[in-house]
Amino acid sequence: MENEAQMPATPTRDHLDALLPADTPTDLMARLRTAKDGQARALALVEVARHTRETSLGSAQALGEAALSEALRCGSARAAVEALIGLTFVSASLGQQERALDAIGRAQAMLEEHRLTELLSAVLNTRALTRLTGGDVTGARQDLQDALDLARQARDPADQGNALVNLAWLACSTGDPKDALHHLNLLEELIHTLGDEGLAESLSAYLHENRAHAYALLARQAQELGREDAQRQAVQQGLMVLRAARTALQATPSLTSELLCAAHESTLLRLQGDLRGAERLARRAAQLNAVLKQQLYIEPQVCLAELLQARGEIDAALSQYSAALDIARRQHRHLDIQRLLSAISALHEQQGRLPEALDVLREALQAANTALDRVNGAAARHLQLDRELRQARADASSWQDRLRHAEVQARQDPLTGLLNRRGLEEGLQQLQFPGDGARPADWSLLAVAFVDVDHFKHVNDRHSHAVGDQVLRVVGRLLAGQVRPGDLLGRYGGEEFVLVTPVRTRGRAHGLAESCRRAVEAHDWSALLPDMHLTASVGYAVTTPDRLPQALRIADDHLYRAKNAGRNRVFPAAP
Template identity: 85%
Template sequence: MPACPTRDVLDELLPADTPPDLIARLRAAPDGETRALALVAVARHTRETTLSGAQALGEAALSEALRAASPRAAVEALIGLSFVSASLGQQERALDTVARAQTMLEEHQLTDLLSGVLNTRALTRLTGGDVTGARQDLQDALDLARHARHPGDQGNALVNLAWLACSSGDPKDALHHLNLLEELTHALPAGPQGDELRLCLHEGRAHAYALLARQAQELGRADAQRQAAQQGLMVLRAAHSALRDTPSLTSELLCAAHESTLLRLHGDLIGAERAARRAAQLNALLRQQLYIEPQLCLAELLQSRGEFDAALAEYHSALTIARRQHRHLDIQRLLSAIGALHERQGRLSEALHVTREALQAATAALDRVNTAAARHQQLTRELRQARADASTWQDRLRQAEVQARQDPLTGLLNRRGLEEGLQRLQFPGDGPRPADGSLLAVVFVDVDHFKHVNDRHSHAVGDQVLREVGRLLAAQVRAGDLLGRYGGEEFVLVTPVRTRGRAHGLAEGCRRAVERHDWSALLPGTQLTASVGYAVTSPQQLPQALRAADDHLYRAKNAGRNRVSPTAP
């Protein structure tokens, strides 16, 4: 875990639109818990415009909390980091982080923070498709907040329950939770907390009415469609008034998307297009692609005008965002819309393909939910067991953060560490760009006939071989490159390059490093070799390059092993 940055470095991390009061609070804070909590507050604001910046500030807050021996500040930082990880599609990291926060608050009896932890865990679960688990977490968070009389946590739970209901296609349940939220806001004193909750109330109601109007259209109930659209547009007037008092790019973007949907369902296609374009402009200002609502409302508008190919392009753009973040419910909704559009055009083969894709995505999401649940239980047991040793809670937390991303055998990144690094590279405009050019080389290295090594020399020797291969590959990389063990005897290297020739030279260097090494001490009578596949891509096309490099790896193996694919350009 990195040390807390100096104040000068922190100034560089702060977005230009950071409110002056947050900057003043941070600069005036002395080192220790006060500074850590100030960093948490800035990180919470920063995640609206840059997730990588919010993650860096959250990690700085955690480092400061550890240095100051403040469990409360550490839990607050972990809650924020979990939220950011979930937004970046890093569900496993998000659940691990929230598990550490929960274990810490139990150890230090910080029961007043439990509702916030459950709220964050629910959002992570919902993103991954675990609707039942998310609903239970939010209901527990709501009950705890009511019992403790914490209106902020209570309001957050109601906002999230309404969002869950809309995501699950139940707008009436969403409106029920929002009515309870309205009662709560009336009892709150004037101040930022009440203003933020009222803004969420109006945006949530607009979302629910847009969903009601869409459902009425699908059922052919024109009167119900018109009534829901009118109610939604009335709510948006209150939302726009609230936005003037409590500016928020995210809320403004979502309200513009809801307005486009409601105007379209009310028959005003010109106004709907204007609102959709506004949503797209606001999305660009956020410098990150997190929300599918701008693409979705525009796709539905284009479809209503008969511009089916353009609508498909917007649906696929939204699908790319949802897949990158592993948002199961949104993926299913988008695939359903794409399949229905293909069917409407008579493209039955394409519609069948999309249906199969949706089934595969649902199966994969279920596997992820089950794996995440098992991992969460295992980590919770490990963290509780670790409390029995003599180390401090700070040391245990630092060790857990390292172990979560490190392959214990080779000391390289593990698959999760690699995926998080790849995720950061894939977010253009949100975080640092590759320093050596706009291209990335993705290199897959696989040890040839590794099963024979285990069978002939034992698994213990096989482990030593993998450690040595990891050391040889590490000698080929530069500081800042991604290198990790992808699984088994397979390694992955990702590095910026200027030319395709440089990528091939790197791949060939990895192959030669294994072939030319003296393996006689470890493997008497055996000469080890490796097959290598690589691809060159822009950061935006990184997922496709991973598949291409993997394909080339298998081509190298099928062509006789101990070679690089593709051949020199």
């Protein structure tokens, strides 16, 4: 039962075979099979996870956790840091911002403890990507500049290249293509000095894709300013860069880079007036996105939206923008959310739909406030984590035990021992976007239930918060008695609990909700609450895994209706 957070066990050989994707390159497979010790094995797993994340983030996360477990088992701090860096990247890509920042915070603490300073640039690079995804542009830029400075001092070309690529990506993400081209020019100079042909080819692929992105942005900005000559020149330069990109992709194939290059070419062709060619490339980008099976990239939807808008097919364009917005929201990508909401609002305004435009602007403001809260919360969590790690170090426990304990605590509600909100969100994310074979076969229809203790404030007021805490522990145990192995159960906050479980029928979902309500009502509370009889209200929804976010909102609304109808009941009623 996934009620209690726990650190993944060191994988057995059979379990590891099940984790390894079928397309794992033979050289990586050989490196893993011939690893001479635990550290070599853990580092090999890190490399396999890095390769796998292009096609399956779920599998990459599982492999990263296996690498971390192996590093802990063999006592290799270096391998543990490498695994945490990889897990940070994957968690950020999945929208698990808290998990990503926790992982990179632990990696940084271990660097300091074990004096692994040569890995600091890589840590800063990865933390920057996590920060940028969450909307902390200033923090991300500072991390990347620090990473670049450290890499230059250490004369590490790989870290220098990564920092320059990421600085260019940050510049494009914030609408500054000229700054992006500056960093890419420095990257090109670096590539010419490299003696490592493999590294040069890898960095060249990033160079050309990011340059194409920058020129596409320049062309779009020139169009908005009515500067036709500048627009034409940027389009021509971008298409020329894409020819070099195709050559680079032959040497270093990458579905992700191919997808992004197709999207950039679609944008450039549209700005050139070739709508048919733009549609062909946009469809190609969408096909590649489907092959990746991850729905991480919004570029195919944005290309199609802009193309449809150019053709005057406004409702179809809005549909594509909405699809892109769903992806960005799922990953908490603040900058993309703001950009998409701005485009949607402008489109409504152009059509004279002023109320709709105003509603979208209000949503953008709310999203900006939410992102600011996340950034502030992440900063506070980073300080708290630093204090916890320093205190744990002072307690003289081993670094392996400290890391295991921190991983568990990050997902566990300390009061009830159930999953906390973060643990629930990560579990829900894995149900929506599992790795290959990661979702149990019977999780095709899911029941989502919110359980809320009625009049819980009265418990605290009459009997103290200490008694209230005991009540919540008991409620957690009662609800745990209603679930099966593999179900998700956690404390969502306050006196509210969430349960997600596979069901075959809506009637079964209602029956489960009823059993949760009855478990609380039927319990003898007299020892804890001699003058009170405790009850609970339950709202539930039934959904498919791909619609979990909507089901959570519906179940929460149904809980509200159950309380308004008099409490101690389930909504909706039995079908």
